[in-house]
Amino acid sequence: MKRKILVNVVGVLLAFLLGAVVMLVQGYNPLETYYRLFEYSLAPGKIAYTLSKSVPLVLTGMSASVAFASGPINLGQPGQLLMGALLATIGGLYIDLPPLLMIPFLLILAMLGGALWSGVAALLKYWFNMSEFITTLMLNMIADFFTYWAINYPFFEANANHPQTPFIAKSGWMPEWGNFNSSVIVMVLAFGVIWFIVNRSTAGYEWRLSGQNSLFSRLGGVNISKNYLVVMLLTGALAGLAGGLVVMAGPHRFIKDIGGNYAWDGVMIAMVANSGIILTLVFGFFFSVLQTGSLGMELITAVPKELIQVLQAVIVLIVVAGRGYFETFFAKLEARRKMRERIA
Amino acid sequence: MNIIIGLINGMITSATPILLAALGGSLTYYAGIFNIAMEGMMLGGAFFGMLGSYYFHSWPMGILFAILGAILMALIFILFAVVLKMDEFITGIGLNLFSVGATTYMLRQIFKVKGAFSSPEIVPIPKIDIPWIKDIPVVGEIISGQNLIVYLTLLATIVVSYLVFKTRFGLRLRAAGYNRTSLDTSGVSANRIRVWSLILCGVLCGLAGSFLSLGYVTLFSEGMSAGRGWISLAAVILVSGNPTGIALISLLFGFTDGLGLFMQRSLPSQFTSMVPYVATLIALFVYSVRLKKKQTI
Numbered sequence: 001m002k003r004k005i006l007v008n009v010v011g012v013l014l015a016f017l018l019g020a021v022v023m024l025v026q027g028y029n030p031l032e033t034y035y036r037l038f039e040y041s042l043a044p045g046k047i048a049y050t051l052s053k054s055v056p057l058v059l060t061g062m063s064a065s066v067a068f069a070s071g072p073i074n075l076g077q078p079g080q081l082l083m084g085a086l087l088a089t090i091g092g093l094y095i096d097l098p099p100l101l102m103i104p105f106l107l108i109l110a111m112l113g114g115a116l117w118s119g120v121a122a123l124l125k126y127w128f129n130m131s132e133f134i135t136t137l138m139l140n141m142i143a144d145f146f147t148y149w150a151i152n153y154p155f156f157e158a159n160a161n162h163p164q165t166p167f168i169a170k171s172g173w174m175p176e177w178g179n180f181n182s183s184v185i186v187m188v189l190a191f192g193v194i195w196f197i198v199n200r201s202t203a204g205y206e207w208r209l210s211g212q213n214s215l216f217s218r219l220g221g222v223n224i225s226k227n228y229l230v231v232m233l234l235t236g237a238l239a240g241l242a243g244g245l246v247v248m249a250g251p252h253r254f255i256k257d258i259g260g261n262y263a264w265d266g267v268m269i270a271m272v273a274n275s276g277i278i279l280t281l282v283f284g285f286f287f288s289v290l291q292t293g294s295l296g297m298e299l300i301t302a303v304p305k306e307l308i309q310v311l312q313a314v315i316v317l318i319v320v321a322g323r324g325y326f327e328t329f330f331a332k333l334e335a336r337r338k339m340r341e342r343i344a
Numbered sequence: 345m346n347i348i349i350g351l352i353n354g355m356i357t358s359a360t361p362i363l364l365a366a367l368g369g370s371l372t373y374y375a376g377i378f379n380i381a382m383e384g385m386m387l388g389g390a391f392f393g394m395l396g397s398y399y400f401h402s403w404p405m406g407i408l409f410a411i412l413g414a415i416l417m418a419l420i421f422i423l424f425a426v427v428l429k430m431d432e433f434i435t436g437i438g439l440n441l442f443s444v445g446a447t448t449y450m451l452r453q454i455f456k457v458k459g460a461f462s463s464p465e466i467v468p469i470p471k472i473d474i475p476w477i478k479d480i481p482v483v484g485e486i487i488s489g490q491n492l493i494v495y496l497t498l499l500a501t502i503v504v505s506y507l508v509f510k511t512r513f514g515l516r517l518r519a520a521g522y523n524r525t526s527l528d529t530s531g532v533s534a535n536r537i538r539v540w541s542l543i544l545c546g547v548l549c550g551l552a553g554s555f556l557s558l559g560y561v562t563l564f565s566e567g568m569s570a571g572r573g574w575i576s577l578a579a580v581i582l583v584s585g586n587p588t589g590i591a592l593i594s595l596l597f598g599f600t601d602g603l604g605l606f607m608q609r610s611l612p613s614q615f616t617s618m619v620p621y622v623a624t625l626i627a628l629f630v631y632s633v634r635l636k637k638k639q640t641i
Contacts, residue, residue, distance in 0.1 A: 026453070073433075124625075128632045134581070135628065137574045141621040149614035264441055271434050304452045309445030315418075317438045321428040 003117035006277075007326050008272075011319030012286075018318075019311045023303060033301045039241060040296020041289045045179070052249065054288030056081070059187060059242035060266025061273065061280040062194050063235040069198070069275035070207035070231045076121055076136030077239040077263035079143030080114035084240025085247045086147050087113030089254040091166025092247075093155065102171040107186065107244055114240015115233045117143060122232035126225060132232070151254050164255040174249040183249040190241060195277050207231055211275075239263060265291075265312065272316045274323065287312060347612070349485050351602050356490060357560060358620070359598025361386065364552035366590045367504045368545030373585035374508055375541035376521030380436035381421050382549050383573025384443030389414035389553020391447040394466055394564040403469045403558060410554035411547050417443055418546030422539050440573075448566050462563035465581050469493055469558045493555040500548060505587040517541055549573075571621065572583035578624045582631050597623055 005023035020030035030138060041050045060077045066157040067074035097105060118229040121139055124130040148163065157166040176184045198204035206227055218224050269287055290312065294305035372379035392413025395404030417439060425435040469492050478488035505637035508514040516537050519527040545602040552572075557564045564621045575597060583589030597620055604619035 075437075114583075124629070128629055129636065130628045131581075132633045134574070134578050135625060137571070138578075138621040138624050141571050142618050145614040145618045149612055152614065153612065169597055172496055210641050267437060268441060271437065304449060306445065306449040306452050310442065310449050313438055313442035317430075317435070317442065320434050320438070321424050321430045325428055 003330065007323050008319055010264050011243065011322040012315055013324070015311060015315040015318045018314055018332065019307065022307070022310075031275075033297055033303050035149055036300045037293035038289065038299045039293075040299075041293035046292070048178060048180035050288050050292045051184050051285070053180075053292050054285045055183045055187045055249065056242040056246050056262040057265055057269060057287050057291075058284030059245070060239050061269035061284045062099035062191065062266075062277060063238035063242070064270030064279045065273060065275040065277060066194060066198060066207070066238070066269045067231060067235040068211070068270055068339070070211045070227070072122075072125075072228055072231055072235070073131075073133040074118060074121070074136055074232060074235050075133060075267060076118055076139050076236070077242075077266050079140035080117045080236045080239035081243035081246070081261050081263045082143045082147045083117040083243070084112075084114035084237075084241030085254060085258055086150055087116075087240070088172075088244035089165055089168055089247050090155065091254075095163060096169040096171055098205060099171040099175075100170065103174065103248070105169075106172045106248060107241060110240045110244020110247075111237035112240070114243065115237040116240075118236025118239070120233045122229050123237075126229060136277040147254070151256065155254070157253075164178055165253045166247060167253050168247065172248055174245065176249075181249045183245040186241070186245060188341070190238065191277070191284055194238070198277055203227070203230070239266075242266070261309070268312060268316045272319050274320075287316060288306055308337045345482065347606070351483065351599070351606060352486050354602030354605060355489075355595060356494055357598070358601035359594040360491075360494050360559075361552040361555050361572050362576045362579065362597055363591055363594035364493075364497050364500060364548050364555070366575055366579040366594055367480055367587060368548035368552075369580040370504060370585045370590055371517065371541040372507070372538075372545050372550075373580050374514075375519050375538045376524065377425070377538055377541065378432040378436070379421070379542070379545065380433065380496055380577055381417065381439045381571050381573075382525050382545070382576055384436075384440035385417040385546055385575050386553045386556065387412040387423075387440075387443045387447055387567065387569040388417040389550035390557040390568055391450065391564055392416075393550070393554035394461070394557040394562075395450075397467045397468075397558055398463060399560075401465060401467055402438055403467045406467065406558050407469065407551070410557075411550035414550030415546040418542045418549075422542050426535055426538055426542070439555065441489045442454055442503070444567055447564075458566075460563055460565035462561075464610040466558065466562040468560075469554065490557065493551060493559060496551060498553070502589055504548075508587065513530075513537075513540075514562050522569065525588035527607045553598045560608060575620060575624055582627055592628065596627070607613055625626070 016034065020034070023030040023033055040046060046319045060081060063077050063080070064074065074216055088106045091106050095105070096102070117139060118136070121132045121135045124135050125132050151165050155162055155165040183188040198208065206217060206222045209220070210224055214224060216292055242262060243259065246262070247254060251258070265287055269280055269283045273283045290308045294308040297303055298305040365386050368385070369379060369382050377464050389410040393406045393410030397403055398411025420442070421435055425432045426429045451461055452458060471489050471491050472495060474488040478484045508517060516527060516532050520534040520537040527534045527537070553569070556568055576594070579590050579593040579597065582593055600623040601620045604616035607616045608618070
């Protein structure tokens with residue numbers, strides 16, 4: 001356990017060191033830059049905002065983590081997020097309920113939207129054995145164009161300069177207290193449910209087993225194709241939930257590029273977290289710290305905030321490579337120690 | 345007649361980058377590498393190609409820089425996947441996102457713009473007119489007057505096909521994918537073959553990238569590879585790496601792309617833009633059904 005934490009921390013530090021070298025080469029002061037980065041996102045007044053911004057990252061990250069840990073290579077989070085956001089927006093445009101009913105209703109719609117889109121990929125695999133790895137990627141592009149069409153034509157706000165929908169009903173806005181958005185509560189609930197399902201339920205045990213060794217679990221009596229469908233729908237729903245919350249907590253309407261880079265960041269978070277649910281939460285928050293802080297970093301030190309995108313990818317590559325490398329390293333140490341004991 | 349010529353030329357234009365990247369993917373496919381980094385290599389190539397052409401006011405430098413940029417991406421892939429033995433899938437995804445981030449950052453840092461950069465100082469890759477042939481009606485308008493990269497692509501298809509099936513390197517390449525232990529025991533390092541296949545893949549993806557940023561438009565925009573790397577991956581998987589098959593599949597995708605543009609008269613552009621991706625899904629569908637039939641027989 002300690003070793004695991006050590007590997008992650010060392011990997012992140014190495015990535016920061018590389019980032020510092022890049023900054024030095026370009027004539028920036030790395031220490032000040034990093035200080036501003038963390039100051040802007042972790043200051044007492046700011047941390048609630050950073051937490052609120054971590055919601056889509058953690059949710060898409062969990063979606064990818066659960067999928068990768070259980071076998072299906074669901075890379076469709078970007079598309080599922082958009083479809084979830086679209087369905088929640090449509091619900092918010094045409095239906096108005098009291099907030100206590102409205103918010104759960106829209107969240108369910110968002111999850112349905114995401115599950116619908118991952119369900120397409122799941123059924124293509126189930127019926128025709130088409131690899132979800134490629135189909136989800138293609139469905140991402142299709143969802144991208146489809147939602148863009150939807151906000152250009154049927155749900156277009158007249159008089160707007162660029163494609164967007166009108167505001168959703170006020171009752172569907174996630175309540176906000178200062179910088180703290182209540183979407184964080186939804187995220188924590190989702191985290192609790194997913195953690196429980198994966199770590200404490202029979203279904204989660206079967207998923208993890210199939211992810212490790214699908215043949216073994218099938219011989220052990222696990223219904224692989226049923227589990228596959230359930231995992232795909234669940235992970236799609238998680239990504240869709242992220243999309244719904246982005247709309248309901250943020251601009252309260254569907255604007256162009258609303259999905260941003262959340263979903264691909266989520267995939268990266270799942271990879272760097274080695275598909276562990278708790279680590280996904282940790283890294284999701286950490287990536288949010290980087291992204292929120294990048295704004296302050298750019299304001300004060302003039303280092304472009306795009307640097308953070310590079311840093312994220314470098315963190316993923318180094319931490320994952322380091323994990324493998326350290327494991328072999330420790331195994332070697334262990335073997336050498338045993339050898340010495342034998343000789344003695 | 346003009347419509348048909350337009351369709352065919354559109355098909356060639358959209359097929360070219362996909363075909364080039366897919367040929368690179370074919371080499372790594374035979375070497376047994378699960379290489380999904382074509383997207384990132386292509387994007388890196390597109391950015392560096394634009395950079396080279398802009399600074400040296402010459403398109404050959406543009407092509408050279410594009411190839412070097414894509415090789416740089418390939419080297420990162422080699423460092424993590426071959427040297428550090430990291431999972432190829434994670435390396436690929438990480439590299440693709442690194443490529444998006446790095447090109448966006450450099451675009452901002454070097455040119456002080458967000459989104460896209462275009463300048464009259466970027467020299468495009470020229471079109472080649474073939475004497476005699478260009479005067480033949482219809483055929484001349486298709487065979488002659490294409491971009492230099494298009495002819496290079498044709499050449500690359502033949503070269504890759506020859507390389508894989510008729511040379512010693514090709515034999516070792518296929519051996520590296522088929523049974524790397526037996527290749528290693530016969531005294532040839534499988535890792536070295538894998539490294540070379542990745543570098544060659546970088547060269548081809550660099551060419552594809554230069555076609556994107558210096559071919560018919562002279563600009564670079566964020567994420568301009570727009571999923572072409574993924575489509576080329578699908579093409580490689582569909583024909584199990586065979587270069588000739590890849591050429592045919594790429595032309596088919598190119599055709600659907602041109603068809604999409606043609607349909608824009610009657611459909612919103614968002615739907616016609618989906619066509620190549622839907623076509624990929626349909627191609628995968630046909631492939632899977634055929635595979636199933638084969639298995640039941």
